[in-house]
Amino acid sequence: MILVTVGTEQYPFNSLMDWIGLLMREGILNEEVFIQYGASTDLPDNVRIGKLIPEAQFKRLIEQSSAVIAHCGEGSALLLEEFDKPYILVPRTAKFHEHVDDHQLEMAEDLENQGVAIARSPADLAKFLKLITIPHNSLTFAEDRDLCEYLSDRYSSEKYDQIMLVCSSGGHFKGMRGLSQYWHKFNKRSWITFKTGTTQTELKNEKAFWAYSPTNRNLLNLVRNLLLAIKVLQEERPSLIVSTGAGVAVPFLIVAKYLCKSKIIFVESKTRIRDLSLSAKLLRSWKVLDLLIVRAQEIADLYPESVYIPTGNEQEPSKFGLRDVQITNFNDTVLISTPPNILSTESRKLKEDFTQLCQEGENFRKIILDMSKTEFIDSSGLGALISCLNVLRQSDLQLGKPEPTELVLWSVNPQVLSLLKMTKMDRVFSIEVSARTNRLASSNHQRSLDRPHRISIFLYRLYQSLIDIPILCAIAYGMYFFYPAIELDPALPLHPSVRSFPKRLIDILGALAGLSITALIFIPIAIAIKLESRGSVLFKQSRAGIMSKPFGIWKFRSMVKNAEMLKQKVVNEITDSTDGKSDSDSGKFFKNSNDPRITKVGKLLRKTSLDEFPQFWNILVGDMSLIGTRPPTFAEIGLYEIENEYTDEKLTEWSRLDVRPGLSGLWQVSGRSTVRSFEEVIGFDLTYKQNWSLKYDLWLIWQTVAVLLKRNNGAV
Incomplete structure (x- = not known):
């Protein structure tokens, strides 16, 4: 039996419930499951459940289970340490309305460094169930000697005759018990905490008052605790109050400060490692605290008035854990974890590992890509996903499978998902929505200067909320x-040209000027095209824009009506490499200087580049830019190879898509159709990407005009 517990009943944990249901549906979790669900409302089918379980019964359930999945609370961790059972902790997150803040996510990082197994995605749970014997170090919430010595020196029992200890149950209570070396010196002492099996047992010889629980979002209990505080403190009149936190302490400390004039000591939890708890922030802002003790240097730096006392439990991070498991098999399912960033180098490695897996010939029903750790992918990363799908389909054909192997993406974060949606790749891949992840983006702490501005985040969210609403979508x-970059999550570290507002202003002004000229020449060009051949005046073709986002590019038609059907009969003069060998079937890039499909009018239009003037409309609507890389067809990028390397940075052919495509660019002013190597084409585009600046764009605009005015400009 697998025991799942979500701790106190006042917080829901529906994301964990979704994970359990998902693992059961996939056959990864096939044991009997008992869930202590608390306030959770979305429960999986075919499980045993209980809401409020007495502590004795709960301990029996632990003894009967083969493993325990618990919420990441201090009390849960300490309780589970008493049993010889494999366990894993899952942090709640404020993002899913499962907690008031992301304290459990921060605590998870600290516990993981102590060797405790932490699950931040359903894939982590799956690995735990597969590798259920992962060792870990025991947690150390023992006697807090350094803090006891500090308190004894500053607030000794000789100066203060009566002490009151205020805390909640669970980890806060354990933290207070860790200070026994200090408070045992006071002959007059009393407790205020929650009534549980543990607190009743351990405080049977102490004077204790039982507070009302739960306190979170419970106005009735808040009032009851306030009345209890007034009653108890008028009776006890303690000269000193020590609290180890939680919301229950707030009314008691306020009453003690302003009614009894007590000295107030607040000891922040050891697991608060980045910021104060809400309770501490409230008490601090209301000038209630005489002494604020924190256990992390980062918090001490934020609040200079606090006193920093190390926990004494610092140790090197655990070198082994779920994070090191990259590939895991479950019967006919295999799970592959992707790296934090999927750029050029990581893209090649991902495809290499995926290809090796498919070549092993095992009969997998489903391959799951766990993307819970992946915070960013660029065009090469998108190309790697497409390459993996192509490799899988080829493998299925070779093995003669009657049904194709399913490829599913798990735990896709919002930034990556925004790219998949923009490029329409969310329609290509199966994305498991219930596999959402509880993870703090590590890059947010490492690149604080690169965090998006709040205004950028607000505008992006406003755009996302309005785009599907009738009438308001006009906004x-x-x-x-x-600002076309508004559709991209501001947290994505994109190429700087994509988010350059001055570049966009230049594009708008240039597009308006170009469309004015197009309006003047449209009628004579349309008449000439119609007189020579049947068909439409304008030609629209699907091209790959930024990050391979599809868009329709407009041109004046320069070929016969059925040109696409005749393409296979025309020799491709562009080669895949500089060895000079032509490969007409390559398809990565197609050119023929004497293409028989081009009409007489079309040759003139191409020679003067007038056929491209309708593309000013693409620039105006934001699909293209005046200057950028060449917009490829999807037939071309479907043949791109992740393995090929370009420039000293070892970029891939997909890397050219990191920049918005342009009407002109370095390739157009460097020989245009005289270029006969695909490597040269890629080289020009990647050079532009690496050297981009507004000054460089203006120079290329000038060079484009100069090239067009030349009699022999290299156009076909």
Whole structure:
């Protein structure tokens, strides 16, 4: 039996319930499951359940289980340490309305460094169930000697005759018990805490008052605790109050400060490692605290008036854990974890590992890509996903499988998901929505200077909320017109040209000027095209824009009506490499200087580049830029290879898509159709990407005009 517990009944934990249901549906979790669900409302099917379980019965359930999955609370961790059972902790997050803040996410990092197994995604739970014997160090919530010595020196029992200890149950109570070396010196002492099996047992010889629980979002209990505080403190009149935290302490400390004039000591939890708890912040802002003790240097730096006392439990991070497991098999399912960033180098490694897995010939029903750790992918990363899908389909054909192997993405974070949606790849891959992840983005702490501005985040969310609403979507379209990057999550570290507002202003002005000229030449060009051949005046073709986002590029038609059907009969003069060998079937890039499909009018239009003037509309609506990389067709990028390396940074062919495509660019002013190597084409685009600046764009605009005015400009 697997025991799942979510701790106190006042917080829901529906994301964990979704994970358990998902693992059961996939056959990864096939044991009997008992869930102590608390306030959770979305429970999986075919499980045994209980809401409020007496402590004795709960301990019996632990003894009967083969493993325990618990919420990441201090009390849960300490209780589970008493049993010889494998366990894993799952942190709640404020993002899913499971807690008031992300304290459990921060605590998870600290516990993981102590060797405790932590699950931040359903894939982590799956690995735990597969590798259920992962060793870990025992937690150390023992006697807090350094803090006891500090308190004894500053607030000795000789100066203060009566002490009151205020805390909640669970980890806060254990923390207070760790200070027994200090408070045992006071002959007059009393307790205020929650009534549980543990507190009743350990305080049977102490004077204790039982507070009302739960306190979170419970106005009735808040009032009851306030009345209890007034009653108890008028009777006890303690000269000193020590609290180890939680919301229950707030009314008692306020009454003690302003009614009894007591000295108030607040000891922040050891597991608060980045910021104060809400209770401490409230008490601090209301000037209630005489002494604030914190256990992390980062918090001490934020609050200079606090006293920092190390926990004494600092140790090197555990060198082994779930984070080191990259590939895990479950019968006919295999799970592959992707790296934090999928850029050029990581893309090649991902495809290499995926290809090796498929070549082993095992009959997998499903392959799961766990993307819970992945915070960012660029165009090469998107290319790696497509390459993995192509490799899988080829493997299925070779093995003669009657049904294709399913490829599913788990725990896709919002930034990566925004890219998949923009490029329409969310329609290509199966994305498991219930596999959402509880994880703090590590890059947020490492690149604090690169965090997006709050205004950028607000505008992005506003755009996302308006784009699908009738009538109001016009506001979103207006936002996109002036700033096309608004559709991309501001947390994504994109190429700087993509978010350059001055570049967009230049594009708008240039597009308006170009469309004015297009309007003047449209009628004579349309008449000439119609007189020579049947078909439409304008030609629209699907191209890959930024990050391979599809868009329709417009041109004046320069070929015969059925040109696409005749393409296979025309020799491709562009080669895949500089060895000079032509490969007409390569498809990565197609050119023929004497293409028989081009009409007489079309040759003139191409020679003068007038066929490209309708693309000013693509620039105006934000699909293209005046200057950028060449916009490839999807037939071309479908043949891109992750393995090929370009420039000293070892970029891939997909890397050219990191920049918004342009009407002109370095390739157009460096020989245009005289270029006969695909490597040269890629080289020009990647050079532009690496050297981009507004000054460089203006120079290329000038060079484009100069090239067009030349009699022999290299156009076909």
